[in-house]
Amino acid sequence: MTTVSSTTEADTRSLMWRRWVQRHGWTVGIWLILLVLVVWYSTLIPRFGGFQASTIIAGGTAWVFLGVAQAVVVISGGLDLGVGGMLVLSSVTAARFMDGQPIGVVILIGFTIMVAAAILNGFVGWIIAVSKIPDIVVTLGSLFIYQGLALMVLPKVGGGTSETFRWLFTGSGTGIGSNPWPTVVIIFIPVVIVAWWLGKTKSGLSLYAVGSDTTAAYLSGVRDVRTKIIAFAVAGVFGALAGFSSVSISGVGNPTTDGGVLTLNSVAAIVLGGVVLTGGVGSVIAVVPAAMILFFFNPILSALGVDPNRAQVIQGVLIVLVMMVAGLLEWRRIRRR
Amino acid sequence: MSDTPTVLAGQAADPTPKKLSLARRLATRPQIALLGVLMLLILATGIVEPAYLSVAGLRNSLIWAIPIGILAAGQTILMLTGGIDLSIAMIATASAYVTANQSVNGTVFAIVAGLAVGFIAGSANGIGVGVFRVNPLIMTMAMAGILLGLFSGWATTIFAGSTQMSDFMRTLGGRNFFGGRIPWAALVWAVVAVGIIFLLRKTGFGRNLYAIGDNAVAARLSGIRVWQVLIAAYAMSGVLGSVAGLLVGGRVGAVDLQLVGFLLLPSVAAAVIGGTSIFGGVGTYTGTILGALILGVLQSLLTFLGAGQAVQQVLYGSIIIGLSWMYSRLSAAQ
Numbered sequence: 119m120t121t122v123s124s125t126t127e128a129d130t131r132s133l134m135w136r137r138w139v140q141r142h143g144w145t146v147g148i149w150l151i152l153l154v155l156v157v158w159y160s161t162l163i164p165r166f167g168g169f170q171a172s173t174i175i176a177g178g179t180a181w182v183f184l185g186v187a188q189a190v191v192v193i194s195g196g197l198d199l200g201v202g203g204m205l206v207l208s209s210v211t212a213a214r215f216m217d218g219q220p221i222g223v224v225i226l227i228g229f230t231i232m233v234a235a236a237i238l239n240g241f242v243g244w245i246i247a248v249s250k251i252p253d254i255v256v257t258l259g260s261l262f263i264y265q266g267l268a269l270m271v272l273p274k275v276g277g278g279t280s281e282t283f284r285w286l287f288t289g290s291g292t293g294i295g296s297n298p299w300p301t302v303v304i305i306f307i308p309v310v311i312v313a314w315w316l317g318k319t320k321s322g323l324s325l326y327a328v329g330s331d332t333t334a335a336y337l338s339g340v341r342d343v344r345t346k347i348i349a350f351a352v353a354g355v356f357g358a359l360a361g362f363s364s365v366s367i368s369g370v371g372n373p374t375t376d377g378g379v380l381t382l383n384s385v386a387a388i389v390l391g392g393v394v395l396t397g398g399v400g401s402v403i404a405v406v407p408a409a410m411i412l413f414f415f416n417p418i419l420s421a422l423g424v425d426p427n428r429a430q431v432i433q434g435v436l437i438v439l440v441m442m443v444a445g446l447l448e449w450r451r452i453r454r455r
Numbered sequence: 456m457s458d459t460p461t462v463l464a465g466q467a468a469d470p471t472p473k474k475l476s477l478a479r480r481l482a483t484r485p486q487i488a489l490l491g492v493l494m495l496l497i498l499a500t501g502i503v504e505p506a507y508l509s510v511a512g513l514r515n516s517l518i519w520a521i522p523i524g525i526l527a528a529g530q531t532i533l534m535l536t537g538g539i540d541l542s543i544a545m546i547a548t549a550s551a552y553v554t555a556n557q558s559v560n561g562t563v564f565a566i567v568a569g570l571a572v573g574f575i576a577g578s579a580n581g582i583g584v585g586v587f588r589v590n591p592l593i594m595t596m597a598m599a600g601i602l603l604g605l606f607s608g609w610a611t612t613i614f615a616g617s618t619q620m621s622d623f624m625r626t627l628g629g630r631n632f633f634g635g636r637i638p639w640a641a642l643v644w645a646v647v648a649v650g651i652i653f654l655l656r657k658t659g660f661g662r663n664l665y666a667i668g669d670n671a672v673a674a675r676l677s678g679i680r681v682w683q684v685l686i687a688a689y690a691m692s693g694v695l696g697s698v699a700g701l702l703v704g705g706r707v708g709a710v711d712l713q714l715v716g717f718l719l720l721p722s723v724a725a726a727v728i729g730g731t732s733i734f735g736g737v738g739t740y741t742g743t744i745l746g747a748l749i750l751g752v753l754q755s756l757l758t759f760l761g762a763g764q765a766v767q768q769v770l771y772g773s774i775i776i777g778l779s780w781m782y783s784r785l786s787a788a789q
Contacts (some may be wrong), residue, residue, distance in 0.1 A: 145597060158762070176533060185661045214473035227646055228610065241743065245776065245780075249779075249780045249784075250783055251776070251780055251783050252732070252733045252734065254539075255727045255733060255775065255776070255779050256776055256779075258720060258723060258724060258727070258772075258775060259772040259773065259774075259775040259776035259779075260772060261720070261772065262720070262768045262771045262772030262775065262777075263768065263772035263773060264767045264768050264772075265772075266764070266766065266767065266768030266770075266772065267765070267769060268765075269663050269763070269764055269765030269768065270765040270766075270769075273765070297766075343480075351688070364524070364785045378719075378720065381597045382541070383597065385592060386593065386596065386597075389590070389593055395590050395592070395593075396568050396588035425608065426607075427604045427605070427607040427608035428608060429602050430600055430601070430603060430604030430607070431600075431604035431605055431608075432604075433600060433604075434597040434598065434599075434601035434604065435595065435597070435601060438589060438593070439598045440466060441583075441587075441589040441593050441597075442583075442587045442588075442589060443592065445587060445588040449588070
C-alpha cells in the first residue's frame with residue numbers, strides 16, 4: 119500500500135485501476151467461481167429451487183462464520199486453532215440453556231453466549247500478547263480446554279433450541295426448509311459489520327497494521343496487546359455464531375464434535391479466500407464465498423456421482439492446487455517489485 | 456556446506472563460540488526445569504495412587520509416551536525447519552492399515568509396505584512444501600484429507616482383507632521383555648531417539664535443518680539446497696509416523712481408520728512443551744522426549760484422579776499453555 123504521486127491524470131487512473139485489481143481481484147474472482155459453481159450445480163441436478171439453495175446456504179453458514187473468525191485473527195498476524203472448539207462449546211451451551219425457552223429468553227441467552235465467547239477468547243488473545251508464546255501453541259491449548267468445557271456443559275448429545283431461533287439460521291423451524299433468505303440475512307449482517315469495521319475504523323485497521331509488521335505498528339502508536347485481544351474477541355463472537363448455526367441445523371448440541379477438524383476447514387477457507395497466513399493481507403468479503411465453495415464441493419461431487427471417499431481426495435488435491443497457484447502468483451508479484 | 460568460501464567461515468568463526476555457549480545455556484536450563492516438572496508429576500501421581508510408583512505403574516505412562524514421542528520426533532524435525540506435520544497421525548493410521556492387511560504376505564514385507572506408505576506420503580508433503588512452496592499447515596492438512604479419503608475407499612476394495620496385526624507386530628507393539636518389565640516398543644523408541652539426536656547434533660543434515668528454520672533465505676544463499684533438505688525432512692517425518700502407527704497397531708491388535716488420530720495434537724504438544732519453537736531454528740529432541748514423558752505421566756495422573764474426559768481435556772490444554780509459558784519465561788530470563 120504505497121502512496122505514489124503521479125504526473126498525469128491518465129497515469130493516475132491506470133495506476134488506480136491496477137491497484138484496484140491487485141486489491142480486489144481475488145475477491146471478485148472467488149465470487150465469480152462460486153457463481154459458476156452454483157450455475158453448474160443447478161444443471162447437474164434435476165431441480166434446483168429454494169430447498170436446494172436453502173440446504174446449501176444453511177449448511178455452509180457455520181463454515182462461513184468460522185472462516186471469518188479465523189480471517190480476523192490471521193489478518194492481525196495470528197492463528198486461532200481454538201475456533202472449532204468455540205463452535206462446539208457455544209453450540210452445546212446454546213442447546214442446553216435454550217431448550218424449551220420462549221424466543222425472547224433464547225435471544226437473550228444467545229447474546230450472553232456471544233459476550234462470554236468474546237471475553238473467553240479475548241482472554242486467550244491476552245495470554246498470547248503478554249506471554250509472547252506462539253499463537254498456535256496457546257490456541258492448541260484453548261482448543262482442548264473448549265472441548266473439555268463443552269463436555270462439562272453437556273455430557274452427551276442433547277438439548278435443543280426454539281423454532282424461531284432455528285428459523286433465523288436455517289429458514290425453517292425444523293432445520294430443513296425452502297426459504298434461504300433468513301440465512302442469507304443472518305450471514306450478511308455480521309459479515310458486513312466486520313468488513314466495515316476492518317476497513318473503515320481505526321481499531322479495525324490496526325489489525326492490518328499489527329498483522330503486517332508488529333514492531334512498526336507498535337512504534338507508530340498502535341497498541342498491540344489491545345489489538346490482539348480485540349481480534350481474538352471478535353473471533354470468539356463468530357465462533358459462537360457458527361455454534362448457533364450448527365445447533366439450528368441439527369436441533370441438538372453434540373459435545374463430541376471434533377473441533378480440530380472444523381478449525382482446519384476454517385484455515386483452508388481463509389487461504390482460498392486470499393487471506394495470507396503471515397498476516398496483514400486479506401478481506402472477509404472474499405472469505406464468505408471461499409468457505410461456501412469448500413462446503414459446496416460435497417454436494418457438487420455427489421451430484422456428479424462421485425463416491426464420498428473419492429470426493430474427499432479430490433477436495434484435498436484441489437486445495438493443494440489452489441495453494442500452488444496462489445504461491446506462484448505471490449512469487450511473480452515479489453519478482454516484479 | 457563444503458563449498459562455502461573460507462573468508463566467510465573465518466569471519467563467522469569469531470562470534471560463533473560466544474553465541475553457541477549462550478544458546479546452549481538457553482537450551483539446557485529449561486530442560487532441567489522440565490525434568491523437575493516430570494519428577495514432580497511422577498511424585499504427585501505417586502501420592503494420589505501409591506501403587507503407581509512401581510514398574511507396572513511407570514510402564515503404563517511409558518506406553519502412553521512411546522507413540523507420542525515417536526510422532527513428536529517427526530514434528531520436532533519439521534518444526535526446526537519452520538514447518539509442521541498435521542498429516543502424521545493419518546500417515547500412521549494408513550501405515551498400520553497396510554501392514555495389518557499385508558501381514559498374510561509375511562511380516563517383513565508387511566512392515567516394509569507400511570513404512571513405504573509413510574515415505575511416499577511424507578515425500579509428497581515435502582515436494583509440496585519444498586518445491587511448490589505450499590504452506591506446511593495447508594499441505595499436510597490436505598494430505599491428511601487425501602489419505603483418509605483414499606483409505607476409506609480402499610478399505611472395501613484393494614485392502615479389503617485382514618485388519619489383524621501379525622503376532623510379531625503384537626509383540627513389538629504390546630508385549631514386554633526383561634521379565635515383563637520393559638515394553639519392546641520402548642526399545643524401538645530408544646533406537647529412534649539415538650538416531651534422531653545423532654542426526655540433529657552431529658550431521659550436516661541436522662545443521663541444515665536448523666539453518667533453514669533460522670533463516671531460509673540465508674540458508675539458500677549459503678549453498679544449502681533447501682528444497683532437497685525439506686523433502687528429506689518431510690519423508691523422515693512420514694516414516695517416523697509409520698513407525699509410531701505400526702507400534703500402536705501392534706498394541707491394539709486390530710486396525711481401523713481412527714487408530715492414531717487422537718495422538719496428533721499431543722504430538723505437537725510434546726514438541727512444544729519440550730521447547731521446540733514452532734517458528735523454526737530452536738529445539739532439541741531431548742526436550743521433546745521429556746515433553747512426551749510428561750504427557751504420558753499426566754495421562755496416568757488424570758486417570759488415577761478419576762477425572763472424566765472433560766476435566767482431562769481442560770487440564771491438558773491448561774498444562775500445554777502453562778508449561779510453554781514457563782519455558783518462554785525461563786528462556787527470556789537468560
